[in-house]
Amino acid sequence: MDISAQTFFYHLPRVLDDLASCCFVSIDFEFSGIAKGLGPSAKSRSTLQERYEEVKNSADQYQILQVGLTICHEDPETATYTLKPYNLYLSPIIDRKLDLDRNCSFQSSAVEFLLENKFSMEDLYKNGVTYLSRDEESRIMARVMQRNERTTARSSLDVGDHEYESLAFLKDVRRLVDEWLALGKTREDYLNIPPPRPITGPAPSNHPKSMPTDLNRFQKRLVHQLIEVEYPSLVTVSRPGFIQIIDYDEQREKAVRDQRVKWVQERIWKQTGFRWIAEALAGGDLTNLEPFCFINLMSSSKENPQSSLQDFSRGVKQRLQKNRPVLVGHNLFTDLIYFCRCFFGPLPERVEDFQAMAHKMFPVLMDTKYMATHNCGSINPRSSLQEINDSLAAQPTPAISIHPQFTKYNTRAIDHEAGFDSLLTAQVFIKLSAQLRDRGTSGIPPTVPETPQPSEKSKEPTKQVIGDFEATVILPRGPKSNNVRIMFGSIEVEKVVQDNGGSDAGEVTRISLTPRDSPETQKKADEGRLIPRLGAQFWNIYGNKLRVFGTNERVCHIG
Secondary structure, eight states, X not given: OEEOTTTHHHHHHHHHHHXXXXXXXXXXXXXXXXXXXXXXXXXXXXXXXXXXXXXXXXXXXXXXXXXXXXXXXEXXXXXXXXXXXXXXXXXXXXXXXXXXXXXXXXOHHHHHHHHHTTOOHHHHHHTOBOBOOHHHHHHHHHXXXXXXXXXXXXXXXXXXXXXXXXXXXXXXXXXXXXXXXXXXXXXXXXXXXXXXXXXXXXXXXXSOTTSOSSOOHHHHHHHHHHHHHHOTTEEEEEETTEEEEEEOOHXXXXXXXXXXXXXXXXXXXXXXXXXXXXXXXXXXXXXXXXXXXXXXXXXXXXXXXXXXXXXXXXXXXXXXXXXXXXXXXXXXXXXXXXXHHHHTOOOOSSHHHHHHHHHHHOSOEEEHHHHHHTTOOSSOOOOOHHHHHHHHTTOOOXXXXXXXXXXXXXXXXXXXXXXXXXXXXXXXXXXHHHHTTTOTTOOOOTTSOOOOOOOXXXXXXXOOOOOSSOOOOOOOSSSOOSOOEETTBOOOOOOOOEETTEEOOOOOOOOOOOOOOOHHHHHHHHTTSSOOOBTBHHHHHHTTEEEOTTBSSOEEEOO
């Protein structure tokens, strides 16, 4: 299903509701450029730190242009996995009224590749969903708060000694202000610069002949500066064509400042766009997402009909905190770096710090490339997404169905469209998971030929071993919850709650990893009809390990 800027907020509550109940989510991205060091000309081997720096630098320069998101629900009764694939363009444009520019870079080879695969630049800019990273939001708010501080008033005018026309204009403004103030209690409550001219007849005697009828932007700025520097008991209000000067009133000015902050915050929440979904995937804070967003979802929900909209929206947000889907990708290393940079902010310098940060956000990561190439030896096997999917096509179980409202890819494959690739990734993960459940450390699908190939576009996450029956996962900042659950079972979670003042150890919730499924469900998993339950060796071997060919380590362990 395609999502555009026009339909995003209609689909958003349904996506969030699905994320709160799904078993896993697969992702795929298209970029405006990738690290050049990942191409055929790259040196034969690098360290994981060097590869991380390459991808990190490219994520600083280039953007995610298209997002593919496939949400999977498991029905243990029928042993069926239902997939909902989404595809959307991600607009690089920021609302100019937020007064923050974003540099957007394109790599010519990347653009050529995208256009060859029917990527629409028009849809990118006209129909792309907006987003705003945590870092960008913080910078916008910091700028607003700084402007609201009256103690930071300027001490001089930005006018040079030789700018004679500007100096003459300021002299006229001073005279008008001084004459107005000299009237004392008999003066009007405000002074307009320039004073209004009568429709007919001569101009008032106090109207300077050199004063224009309407002020341009530069002249308005001079008036603002003059009052700020020389008349601290007055304030200016910009009007179309003129400036209005009034007495400073602390209570009124505070109300104006508060209203300005509220206005900016509301525009930020609207601009946040796709980051609401990113925050949901990362266990982030959705407190500021308006309850009104969920009104259509609530009207069609079978939950408690007596609950208020506020309670309903709070319930969805709490479920997102407690039920964390497994995050799946193919060649996930690059996608994960771009994802964190794009939606959260600048990344740490050391790969070890990135691994720890990523694990806080995503307790369980699965890289289908690592699954398909585990213990592959020194020769890199062919392991493209399409090849692996083709090799598994004849495998009858687990059963997979596409939700009837998400049929875009049922009759045609759209290679290198993010939504389609995320769908393939989901299918590969389901079938590989069942195929590899009893394989121990061997895991290469027999139909995928192992032939040498050059170092390719790297997408590798890391490994954090989920122990035989327990693991420790640090979840990202967000509202406290009493329970955290990963689908396919529960894992022992050490939850560190972070606030804006830094990270402090909060309450620790520990949950055993023992699967809670019925014997019938466990039997289906043992037979390969369902994905293995947490606690199986499968998760120890493949969980939180991201393939990074072309490096000495060859694997990035998350955690």
